[in-house]
Amino acid sequence: MIAMKPFSPNEIRILPSLLAVDFARLGEEARRALDAGADGLHADVMDGRFVPPITFGADVVGAVVRETGAWIDAHLMVEQPERQIDAFAAAGAKAITVHAEATAHLHRLLAQIRDAGCEAGVALNPATPVTEAVRYVLPLVDRVLIMTVNPGWGGQTFIPEGLDKVHKVARILRAADSRARLQVDGGVTAENAGDLVRHGADELVAGSAVYRGDVAGNLAAIRDAVNRARSV
Numbered sequence: 001m002i003a004m005k006p007f008s009p010n011e012i013r014i015l016p017s018l019l020a021v022d023f024a025r026l027g028e029e030a031r032r033a034l035d036a037g038a039d040g041l042h043a044d045v046m047d048g049r050f051v052p053p054i055t056f057g058a059d060v061v062g063a064v065v066r067e068t069g070a071w072i073d074a075h076l077m078v079e080q081p082e083r084q085i086d087a088f089a090a091a092g093a094k095a096i097t098v099h100a101e102a103t104a105h106l107h108r109l110l111a112q113i114r115d116a117g118c119e120a121g122v123a124l125n126p127a128t129p130v131t132e133a134v135r136y137v138l139p140l141v142d143r144v145l146i147m148t149v150n151p152g153w154g155g156q157t158f159i160p161e162g163l164d165k166v167h168k169v170a171r172i173l174r175a176a177d178s179r180a181r182l183q184v185d186g187g188v189t190a191e192n193a194g195d196l197v198r199h200g201a202d203e204l205v206a207g208s209a210v211y212r213g214d215v216a217g218n219l220a221a222i223r224d225a226v227n228r229a230r231s232v
């Protein structure tokens, strides 16, 4: 079990996605990224309905928490997410993000996540307009997740319009004096990480860009790009 260092508010977090690992060696692969300096892990939960693939649920996330002690962020790409919140909280997920498109009752759902003791996040698909989706729920939001691919699969190409969306959300959060984190997920690489940070992202989820090849080298390249963007 790895003792996670506490987060400082201004740091840029890099969160490898467990979707990209060899599931037969899940614990080992999770640990490899943490040992290489990942700030936490991102768990992509898919139910075969909100998106076609089925990945894993709360029991598997709980196993990774027990094995690694990692800060884990559960990204629920599921229908009826309200049925899953208690299970993920009990499994030890520290943050739970639900899709605005998956519920008619986003306000209630975000409150449910916080009541369960987790950070509450709202995810927006590439085509979902940003302002209306977040404006009225902002006081309940600890994290906004901008999808920069269509959810369902790793290894897709970054949708460039996402940059503008990140910038827009960053402005909305700043204007509202919100302390919510701004997470970007999908097609994140060492090549676009700097741009994303410059546009206001402070959490980068990366699956294939971390796990394809040398995990430590890949993470270092993303971290370098982030640091370069912050030093200008």
Ligand code: DX5
Residues within 6 Å of the ligand: 017, 019, 020, 042, 044, 075, 077, 149, 150, 151, 152, 153, 154, 155, 156, 185, 186, 187, 188, 205, 206, 207, 208, 209
């Ligand atoms: C897509 C998932 C992403 C995905 C990222 O539905 O939410 O987290 O795994 O994978 P890459 O970084 O390969 O695009």
Ligand code: ZN
Residues within 6 Å of the ligand: 017, 042, 043, 044, 075, 185, 205
């Ligand atoms: Zn995700």
